[in-house]
Amino acid sequence: MPLWSQDAQADARRLHEQLRLGDRDWHRWKADADRRAAEQLAAALAQLLQGQHQEAEALADSALRWLRREQRDPGCPRHGSKEF
Numbered sequence: 001m002p003l004w005s006q007d008a009q010a011d012a013r014r015l016h017e018q019l020r021l022g023d024r025d026w027h028r029w030k031a032d033a034d035r036r037a038a039e040q041l042a043a044a045l046a047q048l049l050q051g052q053h054q055e056a057e058a059l060a061d062s063a064l065r066w067l068r069r070e071q072r073d074p075g076c077p078r079h080g081s082k083e084f
Helices: 006-019 023-029 033-049 053-067
Strands: none
Touching: 006 033, 033 053
16 A cells, blocks of 8 residues: 555655656756756656655755755756767
């Protein structure tokens, strides 16, 4: 028997979908520490409710680094350095 109801798991996934930065707003909000922390915390909750403890812990740690302003965005993966 799962610890969390299907409704709770679905609610957590919906919350994450609402808070995550999509392709269209990633560039606009990528450096906003509060938005990034909220996104990571919602993802951590969704993972925890699915029993994914290691993933949840890593996401929660990332969220705390954003809240403490210890983490910065690594940059857009699509605009990485080009090799010539």
